[in-house]
Amino acid sequence: MYYSKLFGKTSKTVSADEESVNAQFLIRGGFVSKQMAGVYNYLPLGLRVLTKIQNIVREEMTAIGGSEILMPSLTQEESYKTTGRDTMDVLFHTEGPGGAKYVLNPTHEEVVTPLVQKYTFSYQDLPLSVFQIQNKYRNEPRAKSGILRGREFNMKDLYSFHANEESLNEFYEVAKKAYHKVYTRLGLGDITVLTYASGGAFSRYSHEFQTLNEVGEDTVYFCEECRVGINKEIIADQNSCPECGNMDLVQKNGIEVGNIFKLGQKFSSAFGFKVLDAEGKELPVEMGCYGIGPSRVMGTLVEVFHDEKGIIWPEAVAPFKYHLLALGREDETFAEAEKIYKNLVASGAEVLFDDRRDVTAGVKFADADLIGLPVRLIVSKKTLDQQSVEMKKRNEAESKLVPIADLV
RNA sequence: CGGGGUGUGGCCUAAUUGGUAAGGCGUCUGGUUUGGGACCAGAAGACUGCAGGUUCAAGUCCUGUCACCCCGACCA
Numbered sequence: 026m027y028y029s030k031l032f033g034k035t036s037k038t039v040s041a042d043e044e045s046v047n048a049q050f051l052i053r054g055g056f057v058s059k060q061m062a063g064v065y066n067y068l069p070l071g072l073r074v075l076t077k078i079q080n081i082v083r084e085e086m087t088a089i090g091g092s093e094i095l096m097p098s099l100t101q102e103e104s105y106k107t108t109g110r111d112t113m114d115v116l117f118h119t120e121g122p123g124g125a126k127y128v129l130n131p132t133h134e135e136v137v138t139p140l141v142q143k144y145t146f147s148y149q150d151l152p153l154s155v156f157q158i159q160n161k162y163r164n165e166p167r168a169k170s171g172i173l174r175g176r177e178f179n180m181k182d183l184y185s186f187h188a189n190e191e192s193l194n195e196f197y198e199v200a201k202k203a204y205h206k207v208y209t210r211l212g213l214g215d216i217t218v219l220t221y222a223s224g225g226a227f228s229r230y231s232h233e234f235q236t237l238n239e240v241g242e243d244t245v246y247f248c249e250e251c252r253v254g255i256n257k258e259i260i261a262d263q264n265s266c267p268e269c270g271n272m273d274l275v276q277k278n279g280i281e282v283g284n285i286f287k288l289g290q291k292f293s294s295a296f297g298f299k300v301l302d303a304e305g306k307e308l309p310v311e312m313g314c315y316g317i318g319p320s321r322v323m324g325t326l327v328e329v330f331h332d333e334k335g336i337i338w339p340e341a342v343a344p345f346k347y348h349l350l351a352l353g354r355e356d357e358t359f360a361e362a363e364k365i366y367k368n369l370v371a372s373g374a375e376v377l378f379d380d381r382r383d384v385t386a387g388v389k390f391a392d393a394d395l396i397g398l399p400v401r402l403i404v405s406k407k408t409l410d411q412q413s414v415e416m417k418k419r420n421e422a423e424s425k426l427v428p429i430a431d432l433v
Numbered sequence: 434c435g436g437g438g439u440g441u442g443g444c445c446u447a448a449u450u451g452g453u454a455a456g457g458c459g460u461c462u463g464g465u466u467u468g469g470g471a472c473c474a475g476a477a478g479a480c481u482g483c484a485g486g487u488u489c490a491a492g493u494c495c496u497g498u499c500a501c502c503c504c505g506a507c508c509a
Contacts, residue, residue, distance in 0.1 A: 034459090036444065036445090036458085036459085037444090037445085037458065037459090037470065038444060038445045038446090038457095038458065038459095039444085039445085040444080040445075040501085040502090041439085041445080041446090041502085042439075042440095042501060042502045042503090043502080044502070044503070059501095061500080061501085062500080062501065062502085110509090113509090114434095114507075114508090115507090115508070115509095131509080132509055134509080163508080165507085165508075166434060166506080166507055166508085167434090167503095167505090167506090167507080169502085169503085174508090223509095224509095231509080242508090281508095284509075286509065288509085314509075316509080350468095352467075352468055353467065353468085354466090354467060384467090384470085384471095385466080385467055385468085385469080385470075385471055386467065386468040386469065386470095387467090387468080387469035387470045387471080388469085388470050388471095389468090389469085389470090390468075390469045390470080391469070391470045392470085394469090403468080405468065407468070415468095
């Protein structure tokens with residue numbers, strides 16, 4: 026991709042209102058543009074990051090047997106009356122022609138349960154799981170912290186359906202492992218801990234995945250040995266580590282980057298979703314739900330991986346791997362840089378090429394640091410004199426010369 | 434939703450006890466410059482969030498309203 030043709034621009038300044046690091050760097054770097062509180066436009070750079078996060082999540086959900094679907098954002102309010110959730114504070118309500126009442130889905134139990142019910146009649150159809158990656162709408166009383174807590178945000182939600190509790194429990198553990206894999210691939214594995222949290226109305230506990238970070242809204246007490254924690258909200262009924270019994274817990278702030286629940290029969294019973302067992306008797310369906318917010322993950326990554334100059338993207342989600350800068354003003358330099366760019370792209374590399382721009386080298390350096398691609402490559406008269414390009418990793422201080430012949 | 438704060442060209446800011454909007458960034462033109470956010474000259478771009486009110490005169494004071502940020506509450 027030619028930087029000169031990329032929609033979106035970097036900026037030296039950002040409103041003093043934007044205190045959160047993720048909002049500052051994502052806006053300044055041209056990844057996102059704020060529409061209103063808690064609602065963002067994703068520009069090409071930001072969309073590439075978001076898509077990469079989604080793809081990692083997608084791969085791991087597919088790997089545990091999830092079938093990807095896409096459900097609507099808009100749903101009849103009636104469905105929420107069925108489950109009694111029509112009075113939720115965070116629900117956005119809207120109207121259709123003739124006064125038809127709709128809501129914007131804050132989560133999709135009310136959609137997925139009757140949907141799966143429509144195609145599922147026998148215990149032999151179970152277990153099954155479906156997931157989607159889609160935007161959710163929640164009328165948060167207070168949107169905050171850049172893209173960490175929005176009113177519209179991207180979410181992967183997977184729902185599993187089972188003929189009995191054992192099957193649910195079994196799948197729940199499989200999903201838990203898949204979630205760990207996701208965070209490991211995102212580069213957050215070391216600082217993301219499984220955390221026991223409130224199960225709401227459905228079960229005693231749910232599990233959250235908390236990325237330990239100063240800006241986190243949640244307070245987590247966790248065991249440094251087994252890396253399992255307890256959310257402060259349930260510390261009253263559990264004051265030692267649920268996994269190992271360790272009483273010596275460490276307190277940290279956490280960003281909730283995932284949450285998994287055993288829903289039990291809450292939604293299946295509301296919709297009368299039953300299947301027939303081997304004897305032809307009706308069985309209530311057990312459900313689980315499993316959420317990860319790719320947009321929140323993106324904000325979390327910025328909070329975790331940055332320095333004073335900008336973002337330091339983990340390679341797995343960086344919008345491009347290489348940031349190729351052509352410096353100087355000689356036509357030959359740009360011609361050479363262009364060749365190198367084309368060769369890299371032809372070899373399958375993802376390259377952002379900061380080609381001819383009427384700016385000084387310093388501007389290109391500053392933009393590269395801000396955008397935060399993993400590897401910076403510089404082509405200039407200086408490097409070409411040695412048939413080389415200069416290579417520097419974003420998270421390292423030292424650069425080295427690499428012969429052009431060895432690049433690809 | 435309670436408390437606090439802030440709204441000024443596209444962006445960031447300034448404007449004394451009220452006196453008729455200034456600078457920087459960015460953009461455009463021309464020239465110089467080119468390995469860490471260069472420089473010179475010129476240009477375009479604002480009924481100061483919105484609606485009222487006080488006043489000879491309001492960016493500035495008052496009332497209302499909307500928006501945004503922070504703290505708290507909330508958070509399947």
